[in-house]
Amino acid sequence: MNRRQPTTTLAAALGLAMAGGVTAGHAQMKDPRAMTMERMAQGHLQKCFGVAARGRNDCAQGAHSCAGQATRDRDPGSFVLLPAGDCSKIAGGKLSAT
Incomplete structure (x- = not known):
């Protein structure tokens, strides 16, 4: 009996199992x-x-597209979520994009 065949079969089965987990x-x-x-x-x-x-x-x-992609500090088009009322306490903070 060839000793490599069971090892190859086992490796293939593990690879398929791991690929299924990634897809899910x-x-x-x-x-x-x-x-x-x-x-x-x-x-x-x-x-x-x-x-x-x-x-x-x-x-x-x-x-x-979204989170973590602002290319500069204090970008007027990007926002962070803050508790209601806190934005007005920060210099430069606005409730709408300019």
Whole structure:
């Protein structure tokens, strides 16, 4: 009997099992924008524009796809989610994109 055949069969079976797990994980991922809006609704949070650090935003208005993609500090089109009322306490914070 060839000793390599059981090892090859086992390796192939493990590879298929791992690939199936990865595919299932991708199917369960949510849209980042949907997750941001869900957090906003559940936590009584507001969008605060113009205060996010580069790469630290929660989302944006048309500038890019979503979280963590701000290319500059205090980008007026990117926002972070803050508790209601806190945005007005931060210098440069606005409740709408400019």
